[in-house]
Amino acid sequence: PAVEAGEKLGFLPGDLQEKVDPYLRPLYDALYDIMDYERVERFLERRIIEIAPLAFMRGRTLGDSFIILDEGQNTTSEQMKMFLTRIGLDSKVVVTGDITQIDLPPGKRSGLVEARELLSGIEGIEFVYFTEKDVVRHPLVKSIIKAYDERNKKALME
Structure with missing residues (x-):
């Protein structure tokens, strides 16, 4: 869309x-x-x-x-x-x-x-769900996604 x-x-x-x-x-x-x-x-x-x-x-x-x-x-x-x-x-x-x-x-x-x-x-x-392990872009993208996911998990726990 x-x-x-x-x-x-x-x-x-x-x-x-x-x-x-x-x-x-x-x-x-x-x-x-x-x-x-x-x-x-x-x-x-x-x-x-x-x-x-x-x-x-x-x-x-x-x-x-x-x-x-x-x-x-x-x-x-x-x-x-x-x-x-x-x-x-x-x-x-x-x-x-x-x-x-x-x-x-x-x-x-x-x-x-x-x-x-x-x-x-x-x-x-x-x-079907993908994680940072499935990324086929620049290797930094995995780290970026992981950092955002960790931040979101912390926010949910607060």
Whole structure:
């Protein structure tokens, strides 16, 4: 979801695609990490791969697909429900998110947090949790995450 962590979308220059592209950049980067540029572009052109803002999912049924919702912690309850009810036959869905990085306005509940509470225990739905040991970025990131986690644990104990 295109949830602002700073400047509002409406104030950014350009048309809708130009405003949304920065939010989709991590998805393009991940694709280019696993496939060469020409192949990615060919798949995008043939619509074998589609990258779309969450707002464009309403009314669709995504059958025979592998669907990824990135940054799921920034969905609202309504957005998460809308997304999860798009799943068609022979599809698999992965929702990624970090509940320590929620950018929703105060008072808005994360759809990912709510989905975890509502859907845990339903057959066919699994939740996988990563720790600093799973980090594949710069080695310092592990230490950074660990430091924040330790601070948060201390705060809970106070």
